[in-house]
Amino acid sequence: MTFEEMLAGRVRECESVIRTFLPREEDWPRQRQVLEAMNYSVLAGGKRLRPMFILETCRMYGGRTALAEPFMAALEMIHTYSLVHDDLPCMDNDEYRRGRKTTHAVYGEGMAVLAGDGLLNLAFETAMLSFDRAEGAEELSRCARALQILGRNAGVYGMVGGQCADVEAEDHPDRVDRDLLLFIHKHKTACLIDSGFRIGAVLAGAPEKDIRALEKIAENIGIAFQIQDDILDVTGSLEELGKQAGSDEKDGKVTYVSLYGLERSAEDVRRLSEEALALYDGLEAENGFLRSLIVSLITRKK
């Protein structure tokens, strides 16, 4: 089986886990509209990378996937709510995402705010379902720790903090330097990837040393992924990217590439990626598919 075939299988697997935890609209007629808006948002497609990281790290350390499943759905709900609120007119004001109307464009702004709130809340409700699946005090305490990681990475000390810095950076492009860009990438992007890597490992009882290494791996991958995004925005063709190349430049957005140029940026992506893979290869457990997935993300051309 090729990596692409394996990946497609894993995407289907994650998709089906996520669907299990989505609300059944028909059972809740009074709040049906917000549930519809939530399901519309989650079912917009995508590679389901973050839940996939949870599943694969859990497997890597021989954990029970029954514990990982609620967290997989929860992390995807958090990712989705952040997109719904990000697309709002008072934020990025996007009418389309992946060629599909955004949530507020279909359901109205008020309902999109509520759908985002509902998804964030449902993410925690869903992750807490792991408590009911835990067998014994040790598993319960792993679930509690995984939940703390999920919460910290999503909030003001994680993703929301990164979004706040991003909003301010757009208002004051003159203040943007390397440290601020790295802060934004780390918090806005790498934090949810960190949830992906560490939650599965924690649930499976991975060694502390590996959990610490996974945190650093996630940080490097998240930042490399974003710099690669900036590079592709300059070099990529419309066909490869699905969006207009050079759109950042057009928006007057300060990026890693606009600060350091293509060569230095590519070099940094390479350095961050090599460091991440070296750490990965030093882990006590193995998962060949996950390694290939990491390599494919870092070397992607679109």
Next chain:
Amino acid sequence: MTFEEMLAGRVRECESVIRTFLPREEDWPRQRQVLEAMNYSVLAGGKRLRPMFILETCRMYGGRTALAEPFMAALEMIHTYSLVHDDLPCMDNDEYRRGRKTTHAVYGEGMAVLAGDGLLNLAFETAMLSFDRAEGAEELSRCARALQILGRNAGVYGMVGGQCADVEAEDHPDRVDRDLLLFIHKHKTACLIDSGFRIGAVLAGAPEKDIRALEKIAENIGIAFQIQDDILDVTGSLEELGKQAGSDEKDGKVTYVSLYGLERSAEDVRRLSEEALALYDGLEAENGFLRSLIVSLITRKK
């Protein structure tokens, strides 16, 4: 000591617990703006009723307040985020609340969306701090259950569900009947009161019979409180209410009073309240202050 003096002392106590868990703006310069907006919103004052319910039910059953404290702050954060998002231009579009500028009026719409998201997320992060205070498996499992109650009552099967129904009711006043009004009051208002009553009891290990009774008490109080609100809107003077009497009528809003008239509404408040107090008096534990607090809420004239 009069009830009013005791109440003032309890409000101060709750206030000080809540402050302990608020983010320290000065420690997080990159995300300072969203933290400022969050603290501004939480520190707008108010009676801190929901955290007070947690504290008092926890005490009533001899629980450890150390476990209750994170939940007290968490519940107030959830209440606050709901107000911040409710006040947004795409929702109720309110510039003032309790004579003070609303969050988006001060920090802008985008930052108000993020501040609400940050508060909701921080609520769960904060409640999860109880895990670190739990001693032994039994307390850990009580914290997990309390967290599930917190989550369920705040989300689409609770408060957010009520808000969705409320938004639809305002768009379609012709569809509003008694069942829908009761659904909205129960979900939008009573659910967070339920969190107040049940979380403290669960953390303290109250008998299951009492936990079920507290759920019903909270539902009655929440609904009675809202109908009383509608009554006061018609009968109250500007001075007593702090807002223009008759403002619902002016907005063309369908209320319990507009459907059933003042007399029937007052009778229903009385019936719901008596039922709640009868259930309260049948509980296995006692808390005289909490009883007086419930009575004062139901019989309030403003």
